[in-house]
Amino acid sequence: MDFNDTPEEAEFRAEARAFLEKHLTLKSANKIATAEDRKNLLKRAKEWQDIKAQNGYAKITWPKELGGRDGTPMQQVIWGQEEGKFDAPTGPFAIGLGMCIPTVIAFGSDEHKKRYVQKALHGEEIWCQLFSEPSAGSDVAGLKTRAVKDGDDWVINGQKVWTSGAHYSDYGILLVRTDPKVPKHKGLTMFIVDMKQEGVEARPIHQASGGREFNEVYFTDVRIPDSDRLGEVGQGWKVALVTLMNERLAVGGSPGPDWAEIMNYAKDAGTMSDQAFREKLADWYVAAQGYKLTKFRTQTALSRGETPGPENSIGKIITANHLQDICNSAIEMQDHYGLINDPDAAPSDAIFQQSFMWAPGLRIAGGTDEILKNIIAERVLGLPQDVRVDKDVSFEELKQG
Amino acid sequence: MNFDFSEDQKFLRDEARKFLTAECTTQHVREVLNDDDTSHHEGVWKKVVEMGWLGTAIPEEHGGLGLGMLELCVIAEEMGRALAPVPFASTAYFFTEALKLAGSQAQQAAVFPGVVSGDVVGCYAASEGPGDPQVSKLTTTFDGDTLNGKKIPVTDGDVATHAVVLAKEGSGASLVLVDLTGDGVTRETVDTLEPTRSHAKITFNGAKAERLGEAGHGADLAAQLMDRVAVLIAFEQLGGASRCLDMATDYAKERYAFGRPIGGNQAIKHKLAEMYVKNEVARSNAYYGAWALSTDATELPEAAAAARLAASEAYWFASKENIQTHGGMGFTWEVDCHLFYRRAKLLAVQAGAPKVWKEKLVKALELKNAA
């Protein structure tokens, strides 16, 4: 056992590091983005994406002809680790390049690949994922947005919700119902949709955390040419599973303060002598190490060219709850003062307060805690599926609410 | 990044599993459980000795195999999984590691060949009463030559031939080595929650003993010893916890209620998913402990504490929820669930209870943070 890179890995890490140093500055602890930073985020993110693409760092494992570098999954991990240490604006592209474009590559025509992949890779166009609806989240196959064939086009009517980044996106992958007469999974079809066209309206949703990063998206008589279909008619669920598989690879950690940050705060606050706090701190350390070291096991498999085991699936269940618990404790340690959310007045620049309000969303986005536990129980442990009343019933006859 | 055991080590683990599956079934464990006069399973012990596992981490010059701590870790996982009712942990972890840590060359040469051949069975005696055996509370004393006092409970204390004892010497403490078959030693069996590993009360009345390491360094040596032992025990705990998950999962698929397997209900599915998560957290922390132990890393105190805490939590959760998943059957003497529940508790308290390790961990983090 050792934690060292192989010589090839070390060489790639040094190369990546040198490249990053040339273009970015290292993250500084506790730095909170200013309003100015946030306003410029999109512009900075596009610029950075272009620089990465020009130098073959935008998608390490993709083939060269698609703009990748034919790299190994381990190189992708190393790149992620190093880029994560820098102040890199990557957020707006995570969904497009992490989930949407891989779906376009898997199911799109050559025309699609020519038209969309390079522009996304170079940061010229941003993508969003239009799956969830008001009555279809965990059970996303229960969605209602309709597509009806009209000549060579499909006409879309309906509503999506929780669509991250829809308000600044250029394109989206859109899952809709093309046949309500068959059981729900069988009547779905996937399309590429131009978000700037007539009839598409994105209305930002005011989040519990205060920000407005996700949207309701209304479709009113929106026309999509049949040539922008991904996969066969009625095969949308199969296509969506590829997107969701890529999502599981993309999500994992929950960025925010961890045991070291709360320990630093406790030292300043003079609460390190509190026995109950010390015991909790020990628990947080063990959980954080458990997550970090489990990733090392996954990386070991990648480094050996093997397929990682299912241990990777524990990530988001651990980290989202862990973050919520740490933030809650930090706030309670501050007593009444812990309510203060102003970075200039609150301890640690209010990182605990800010993450406290984000944590509930992390436990829901990308699969809720409950759905992730079901996945471990069914796919890893091989336990039976839940009782299903919706399997062989046509979508029209299903109860909704 | 190479955070996994090597092919050879995995082969050793597979071989150990095969061997123990055949030679150490829960039937063997029950033979010890059901007989109050039996301290351990002699047949299983003889075979374990023949496998040479006791010498895994003993240098070749003393008759051992001279393999490393990683090899001992993979064997430990399988011993834990099999609930081996033998004094392996007491001899190969506590006793052997104490001698490696604090014993002189001569002391090691005197006992290690016996450990390998099975003639020497070791144990570790620290506890005297409720609570963490802190030096200030010790009443067992060593005067440089003889030992006086009582130790209770001593795991495997009635089958062992030798003990490493934590005793007061002057104003400090020392680790001492004592031959339990000599004069001035009396032993009584004590009734515990875990009868498949025997426990004794040992009374020393002027028993001849020799110091391990320097006088007055006992507390420090004991702490270092516990760091090493904690990692090995964590692997035993991991083995036991994984087996509980397997048992509970199998049962959840076979047992029907309300017309379908109980494992189709989320209350059971999510419970088992949580068990899986805790076991993986324990596995990753145990691997890190193994790395720190095998390389004598400065991170060993934190790594050992995290390994021990994660493994104690995982085994506790898995062993109690395994009973719950089995329903009334799980609460019978005949079904094996309680064997794991018992062993989980022994392993969680025998080298310091979780509360003690949480404090050790936080102290280690503070030290690091100050540096």
Ligand SMILES: Cc1cc2nc3c(=O)[nH]c(=O)nc-3n(C[C@H](O)[C@H](O)[C@H](O)COP(=O)(O)OP(=O)(O)OC[C@H]3O[C@@H](n4cnc5c(N)ncnc54)[C@H](O)[C@@H]3O)c2cc1C
């Ligand atoms: C920050 C954020 C960003 C998001 N971004 C996007 C995006 O870009 N694109 C997109 O398409 N979606 C997005 N989503 C939507 C997200 O995927 C859904 O919110 C999520 O899948 C849950 O669906 P729901 O909100 O309808 O909750 P529901 O499915 O109604 O769930 C409500 C509760 O019921 C539980 N539940 C549901 N089904 C079961 C079951 N079978 N067993 C046990 N419990 C169950 C859930 O766990 C939850 O606790 C985002 C969500 C968040 C919070």
